[in-house]
Amino acid sequence: xxxxxxxxxxxxxxxxxxxxxxxxxxxxxxxxxxxxxxxxxxxxxxxxxxxxxxxxxxxxxxxxxxxxxxxxxxxxxxxxxxxxxxxxxxxxxxxxxxxxxxxxxxxxxxxxxxxxxxxxxxxxxxxxxxxxxxxxxxxxxxxxxxxxxxxxxxxxxxxxxxxxxxxxxxxxxxxxxxxxxxxxxxxxxxxxxxxxxxxxxxxxxxxxxxxxxxxxxxxxxxxxxxxxxxxxxxxxxxxxxxxxxxxxxxxxxxxxxxxxxxxxx
Amino acid sequence: xxxxxxxxxxxxxxxxxxxxxxxxxxxxxxxxxxxxxxxxxxxxxxxxxxxxxxxxxxxxxxxxxxxxxxxxxxxxxxxxxxxxxxxxxxxxxxxxxxxxxxxxxxxxxxxxxxxxxxxxxxxxxxxxxxxxxxxxxxxxxxxxxxxxxxxxxxxxxxxxxxxxxxxxx
Numbered sequence: 001x002x003x004x005x006x007x008x009x010x011x012x013x014x015x016x017x018x019x020x021x022x023x024x025x026x027x028x029x030x031x032x033x034x035x036x037x038x039x040x041x042x043x044x045x046x047x048x049x050x051x052x053x054x055x056x057x058x059x060x061x062x063x064x065x066x067x068x069x070x071x072x073x074x075x076x077x078x079x080x081x082x083x084x085x086x087x088x089x090x091x092x093x094x095x096x097x098x099x100x101x102x103x104x105x106x107x108x109x110x111x112x113x114x115x116x117x118x119x120x121x122x123x124x125x126x127x128x129x130x131x132x133x134x135x136x137x138x139x140x141x142x143x144x145x146x147x148x149x150x151x152x153x154x155x156x157x158x159x160x161x162x163x164x165x166x167x168x169x170x171x172x173x174x175x176x177x178x179x180x181x182x183x184x185x186x187x188x189x190x191x192x193x194x195x196x197x198x199x200x201x202x203x204x205x206x207x208x209x210x211x212x213x214x215x216x217x218x219x220x221x222x223x224x225x226x227x228x229x230x231x232x233x234x235x236x237x238x239x240x241x242x243x244x245x246x247x248x249x250x251x252x253x254x255x256x257x258x259x260x261x262x263x264x265x
Numbered sequence: 266x267x268x269x270x271x272x273x274x275x276x277x278x279x280x281x282x283x284x285x286x287x288x289x290x291x292x293x294x295x296x297x298x299x300x301x302x303x304x305x306x307x308x309x310x311x312x313x314x315x316x317x318x319x320x321x322x323x324x325x326x327x328x329x330x331x332x333x334x335x336x337x338x339x340x341x342x343x344x345x346x347x348x349x350x351x352x353x354x355x356x357x358x359x360x361x362x363x364x365x366x367x368x369x370x371x372x373x374x375x376x377x378x379x380x381x382x383x384x385x386x387x388x389x390x391x392x393x394x395x396x397x398x399x400x401x402x403x404x405x406x407x408x409x410x411x412x413x414x415x416x417x418x419x420x421x422x423x424x425x426x427x428x429x430x431x432x433x434x
Contacts, residue, residue, distance in 0.1 A: 166383070167348045174382055183382030191350035191385055204433055207386040209376065 029054040036114040043079060048072055059104075059117040066101075066122045070131045073103070076120065077136055080112050081105035084137040087144070089124065089151050091177045099124040099153060103133070124153065132158040150175035169194075182209065290424035294337070294363070295416040297326040301336035301356065305343030308370035308402040312342040315405035325412060333359040338415065339392070340408070344372035345385040357392045363428070365419070367411050368394040371401040393433055 032041050032053045037060040041053055044062060048071065051063040064072055083106040090100040103120040124130055132155040134140040144155045145164040152173035155161055163170065171186040172179055182188075188207050192200055304312055316322045316329050330336045333356045345353055357366070368388050371377035374397050376386035388394060395418065398411040422428075 165348075179382070181381060187347070187382045190347045191391055194351050195354045195391055204390055207376075207390070209380050209386055 027056050029056050031055075032060060035060075037118070040076075040079060040115065040118060043075060044072055056119075059119050060115065061119045061121060063121050063123075066124060066128070066130060069101075069103075069120070069122060070133060070136075072120060073133045073136050076105055076118065079107075080109035081107045081118060083108065084133075084139055084143075085117075087133075087140060088147050089153055091151060091175065093126060094177055097125070099126070099151065101130060101153075129154040129156050131156050132161075134158055149173070152176065167194075287424045288420070291420045291422060294424075295419040298338045298365075298412065298415070298419075299328055299330040299336050300338045300340045300367075301333050301360065302329045302331055303339055303341055303353075303356070305341070305345060305349070306370075306372060308342035308373070311402045311405055312340055312369065312408060315408045320405040320409060322409070322412070325409075325416075327412060333357075334361070336360050337363070338365045338367060340367045340369055341373045341388050341392075342369040344377065344379055345388050345391075346383050347385055348383070350385050350391050353388065354391045365395045365415055366392055367396045367398055367408075367415060369398045369408060369411070370403055371399065374399065377401060389433060391433075393430075 032038055032055055035055060037055060040060060041050065041062070044050055044064075048068040049065050051065070053060065053062050055061070062072075084103060085106045086104040087102065090102065092098055092100055101122050101124055105118050105120070107116055107118075122130075130153065132140065132144055134144060134155075135157070141159070142164065144158055145161060147153050148155060148158075148161050149163040149165050150173055162168065166174065167190075170190070172184055174183075183190075186193075189198075189201055192204050196204070302312075304310075314320060322328070333339075337360070339357055339360065341353070357364070366388075368374050372379060372384070373388045376384050378401075380386075385391065396411045396415050398407060400407055403411075
């Protein structure tokens with residue numbers, strides 16, 4: 001059965017995460033009260049404000065204030081969570097107008113066997129910056145650079161916050177949902193501008209993104225299969241042998257009938 | 266010790282071969298193509314296999330050279346990202362003339378399946394390519410064949426003719 005398309009009038013203009021059909025199931029969230037994680041919650045909520053806390057797939061999640069991040073990370077580290085296994089941001093600009101920062105911590109201490117993983121989350125509005133936690137966790141040096149590179153979030157007091165995956169002079173932040181998958185204008189000309197300069201754009205032409213394309217007007221590359229010659233070269237005469245020995249189902253090409261165009265039509 | 270006397274007249278020949286300078290030079294060039302090792306992705310594994318003993322590029326006089334300064338042919342094996350494009354071009358510029366380029370595999374030819382913002386959609390946007398080698402990834406035999414096609418192309422050239430700058434795209 002074909003699914004009804006009711007809302008998608010101009011789906012191409014929308015950010016691609018607003019899939020009109022797919023809606024992931026919400027994960028069941030347990031209460032943190034009465035579980036081993038309650039100790040952590042008590043430690044954190046003693047001085048800092050915890051907006052929300054729950055257990056999601058065995059991981060305790062704490063929503064905190066952005067300004068409390070660094071002191072809370074220090075507490076978490078002192079409680080034995082000494083591995084920052086992942087950190088990044090989620091682009092929720094389309095849905096909520098904000099980023100969600102998340103920091104996943106893992107403990108390997110024996111007294112934390114029943115409470116291994118916790119996640120600290122906070123909300124960041126697009127123009128805000130956030131404190132770097134690279135002083136506590138050195139692996140955050142790279143993760144924060146990646147988050148900056150891909151989402152454009154600025155981390156305060158990071159020792160060298162520069163791009164890590166994309167080139168230094170890249171325009172835009174590719175992991176934003178608003179960034180086109182195939183790149184924007186400057187992305188499509190990046191290597192041409194960088195190597196040859198902007199004046200070469202007209203000579204090299206736009207990117208050809210359809211790998212299955214055959215250019216019928218192109219008389220130099222593949223359109224003269226069997227009779228390839230170099231540019232400006234003379235078409236060789238048909239050999240007598242080739243004319244006489246005609247294989248089954250194979251059409252002998254007559255190069256004299258083919259044309260070499262001076263320029264593309 | 267016995268003296269070895271060669272009787273040239275016995276084979277009704279003389280120890281002289283007549284040829285042209287063009288074909289002599291092209292023979293030398295085509296039979297000692299030193300590729301710049303330029304492996305970027307999975308195609309590079311196939312390229313390494315072609316250099317290994319089963320396929321044995323050495324018998325073509327083809328020895329992988331880890332420097333652009335003495336290389337004749339650049340085999341671009343794999344996906345060229347936009348960040349990398351500048352270095353690819355720089356290495357190509359460092360190679361001495363005459364030089365040739367084999368674009369190995371779909372990624373180098375057209376960007377392949379990486380139809381994204383970060384991949385160069387065909388290495389011929391930045392350097393002129395002589396042989397496009399299709400496949401994902403092409404087998405070592407295919408690379409051998411591409412090399413043989415390139416040798417054939419070199420043997421057809423005029424050795425001293427000033428070649429016009431090669432076409433991009």
